[in-house]
Amino acid sequence: MRAERTDRTTSTPFAARVSVEQVEEGLALAPKFDADGLIPCITTDASTSEVLMLGYMNGEALQQTIVTGEAHYWSRSRQCLWRKGATSGLIQEVVELRIDDDQDAVWLRVKVAGSGASCHVGYRSCFYRSVELGGPSGGPAQLVFTESRKSFDPKDIYGDAPNPTQL
Amino acid sequence: MRAERTDRTTSTPFAARVSVEQVEEGLALAPKFDADGLIPCITTDASTSEVLMLGYMNGEALQQTIVTGEAHYWSRSRQCLWRKGATSGLIQEVVELRIDDDQDAVWLRVKVAGSGASCHVGYRSCFYRSVELGGPSGGPAQLVFTESRKSFDPKDIYGDAPNPTQL
Numbered sequence: 652m653r654a655e656r657t658d659r660t661t662s663t664p665f666a667a668r669v670s671v672e673q674v675e676e677g678l679a680l681a682p683k684f685d686a687d688g689l690i691p692c693i694t695t696d697a698s699t700s701e702v703l704m705l706g707y708m709n710g711e712a713l714q715q716t717i718v719t720g721e722a723h724y725w726s727r728s729r730q731c732l733w734r735k736g737a738t739s740g741l742i743q744e745v746v747e748l749r750i751d752d753d754q755d756a757v758w759l760r761v762k763v764a765g766s767g768a769s770c771h772v773g774y775r776s777c778f779y780r781s782v783e784l785g786g787p788s789g790g791p792a793q794l795v796f797t798e799s800r801k802s803f804d805p806k807d808i809y810g811d812a813p814n815p816t817q818l
Numbered sequence: 819m820r821a822e823r824t825d826r827t828t829s830t831p832f833a834a835r836v837s838v839e840q841v842e843e844g845l846a847l848a849p850k851f852d853a854d855g856l857i858p859c860i861t862t863d864a865s866t867s868e869v870l871m872l873g874y875m876n877g878e879a880l881q882q883t884i885v886t887g888e889a890h891y892w893s894r895s896r897q898c899l900w901r902k903g904a905t906s907g908l909i910q911e912v913v914e915l916r917i918d919d920d921q922d923a924v925w926l927r928v929k930v931a932g933s934g935a936s937c938h939v940g941y942r943s944c945f946y947r948s949v950e951l952g953g954p955s956g957g958p959a960q961l962v963f964t965e966s967r968k969s970f971d972p973k974d975i976y977g978d979a980p981n982p983t984q985l
Binding site for chain 1: 831833835843844845846847848850858860862867868869871884885912916917918919920925937938939944945946947948952957958959960961962964982983984985
């Protein structure tokens with residue numbers, strides 16, 4: 652399902668993509684959304700610089716993030732606009748929002764409320780496992796946990812809500 | 819394009835995705851590739867923690883990155899395996915490779931050779947523009963440059979090669 656923008660603003664929030672020079676060197680936000688209407692968003696902790704998560708935004712989520720200063724994403728598992736922290740209270744206050752060279756990726760630097768965690772599994776960062784380099788010698792590469800304990804118990808926060816992880 | 823490395827390996831480099839618990843809490847790399855066979859990869863500077871780029875990897879690129887310790891991506895514009903720095907010399911040496919909770923995103927912490935730049939436009943980071951928050955009030959959000967000058971002149975490095983930015 653395509654993530655349609657549902658806002659009813661009268662002005663166009665994004666510029667048209669006219670030329671490579673304008674996209675790369677210009678001063679107007681002209682994001683490129685993929686075939687599903689989404690743009691990937693890297694979210695880092697503004698104080699520690701740790702990468703917290705990789706999310707996706709549709710036009711409305713990007714626009715709401717810019718206007719409100721709070722991170723909004725498009726939930727691919729629930730297929731709806733997702734104000735981060737609406738359920739958990741772990742709101743992400745945007746300190747800085749950047750766009751990349753060809754304007755097909757967003758980088759959010761945020762300050763997370765509460766425990767400071769951003770991962771639905773309960774860890775601070777979604778990237779709580781590193782991959783052993785040097786490569787597998789007979790099987791899949793092995794993972795090593797980089798966080799020794801969870802910041803919260805997901806059952807306390809999400810109850811019986813469906814897990815967004817999909818196989 | 820390089821020959822497929824998987825032709826020469828007898829073992830499967832990635833684990834099968836069997837359960838949510840295994841994917842989220844397990845110790846085997848079981849990445850999820852999208853409909854195009856790709857997984858997004860956030861690349862940060864290991865010393866400054868700055869986000870340098872968002873790239874994409876196919877299975878071979880991920881495997882080559884793990885085995886060689888140098889960042890490999892899949893070039894969506896050229897549709898080929900891309901050893902970062904093969905043309906520019908700006909090789910990315912991997913300091914750490916992480917995978918996220920549902921194993922559908924990669925985070926690389928790298929040390930960049932030469933000038934330390936990673937952006938084809940010539941900047942250090944591909945994210946060289948920030949978006950003004952609070953807006954827009956009647957038009958597209960405005961961008962502000964966060965790097966005052968380029969690290970290199972793209973014409974010196976890439977000559978007349980096609981620009982990867984696509985409208």
